[in-house]
Amino acid sequence: MSGSGLGAIAAAVITVVLAFVTGIAALTGATPPSCAPAAAATTGGAGVVGGFDAEQITNAAAITGVATRLGLPRRAAVIAVATAITESSLRNVAHGDAAGPDSRGLFQQRAPWGPESVRMDPVGAAELFLTGGRGGQPGLVDIPDWETLPLAQAAQAVQRSAFPHRYAAHEATAQALVGVACVPDGDGLPEAGAVELPEGFTLPPGTSPQVVAAVTWALAQLGTWYSYGGDCTAARSGDPARRCDCSSLTMRAYSAAEIDLPRTTLGQVHAGRAVIDPSRLRAGDLVFIPGSQGTMASPRHLGLAIGDGLIVHAPGTGQQVRLARISDWSGQIAAIRRVVG
Template sequence: MGDSVGKLALAGVTVFVAAMIGVALLVQGAYTAAADDPGSLIGRALLTGSDAGCPSGRATARPSAAGSFDAEQRANARIIVRTGRELGVPLWGQVIAVATAIQESSLRNVAHGDSAGPDSRGLFQQRAAWGSLQDRMTPAEAARMFYLGGQGGQPGLQDIPYTDERMSLTEAAQSVQHSAHPDAYARHEAAATVLVMASGSGGEARRADRLCSTAPATGAVQRAIAYANRHLGQPYLWGGDGPDAGESGFDCSGLTKAAYQAGGITLPRTAQQQYDHGPRVSVTQLRPGDLVFFGTGPGNVTHVGLYIGGDRMINAPRSGTLVRVEDHRRSTLVGATRPTVG
């Protein structure tokens, strides 16, 4: 009898372990499927945290929220993003703000200073001259001061030419913060990008008319956007075609070529060639997956990005930066194309 019970117990444990392994494999498969097809039901649930979304039922692809941040940190990131939106700060400015807060306070409302700034407080470790203790300890007010400047006349991000392609995240953040560690901000760019995109996708932040296309994206477009999303934070490398080609990074056209290669569409190598390849579409009728081009004119295209909706593009900007999300609305916008099979 005892042997029979023991055998039954062992069999039960074996079945349980096998079931858990099966569940783990199913979860892993679900995340893989979500990355490959963010428009699927699984993709919407895992990549956006909801099966609700665009009028067409397809949510714009974005990376999942960074698992290394807890609920308090994500809530503070959302406040920074929401404040930026209210002030009309473009997406890149919101990324700079969140990256700065990660460095300064780990996205926690810190109620103490340190040896470098004993009176520093809050998400941005702003000192007493910036404003009252209450304002510095109120996340929305602290974010507002970071964007617009301190009450003592300190310049804010909006006073800095941070949208200039020659200014890095570190240079922009340091122009506001004047930190003793000026090179520390750049390492948080990828995490900040994930948090900003996650913060801008739900509830009152959702603008379905801007983030979604009325026409469903093809599988090729979904896979191209998913590929670019997975490589946010990859270093810029001139002439780089990315890890799949055995290289440590991308340049702008290397990223778009690799993204569409993942979608089963072959593009020429350079930005000018991709623009010439077409087919052209109006910049007033952009859909997620379109390529947007920049330069001094149709015959001198120098940059390309992958449009993802909501005036946003994923691109590899220049040497010293990472693959990131930026606003596509620039004075140097030349035109757009919509890659197709064939």
């Protein structure tokens, strides 16, 4: 299909999407979620911290994000991260051992805990550990006095390991990892005026079908409320667990194009290939900035370029998924990654 034909299709699809978004907002009279002051896990950074690599830090951040989203105190994240270090070295292990051949994931949860797809999802596995298994297994919050119990005792009450003494050895490390993760969220930018798609907006000629799918999906989330740690699977449902944060928005957008991205900004900043010259930015590129607590070397916020000098992103707590001008991010762009092409 020609680039002009693809652009016409994209324009039609986007028009339908925006009509849907506007209609939903009018029907729901969208109001912000309750935003209690709470630490939120970072979704950015690069390199190795304290001997842990990007995969491990990403998983620790995912666990911390779930605890934050559930409104649990920091202690819950520390216990959960220490448990995952003990069980899997913070790696999403796809196999068990002689004692538990069906054990899977960060917490090495066995089949009765839930579907393998959930146990192999860092966010899903953390939810199981904290709130309980599908087969009635108690989660951390079900354990009496879990907040004041020694870490090893609290972890063992959930895991029922043959080696309960091992959890305590990782408490200090878990505290450090959660400390890295628990920073304020958000794009760190001054509040800007509303940015709307230009009338008759189309994606640039020659845009790949995968980018068309990703951008169209992301634009369908406009006006939905940000929720740190939300998986972005049902942003209009009213469930904070299903709303979007900056990295789940881009991850799910590309999932709609049948492309897998890492869950967090930390992982996505290594996805695809680098675009060194910002003037070569094109629709579908991931654009990274420091955010409220990051740096140019360790960006903690991102958006999805859609062309015409615009980006769609989930800015931070108390804000809605919205458009921004690339010029508003000028001078702060830490990285650009091209996922397609």
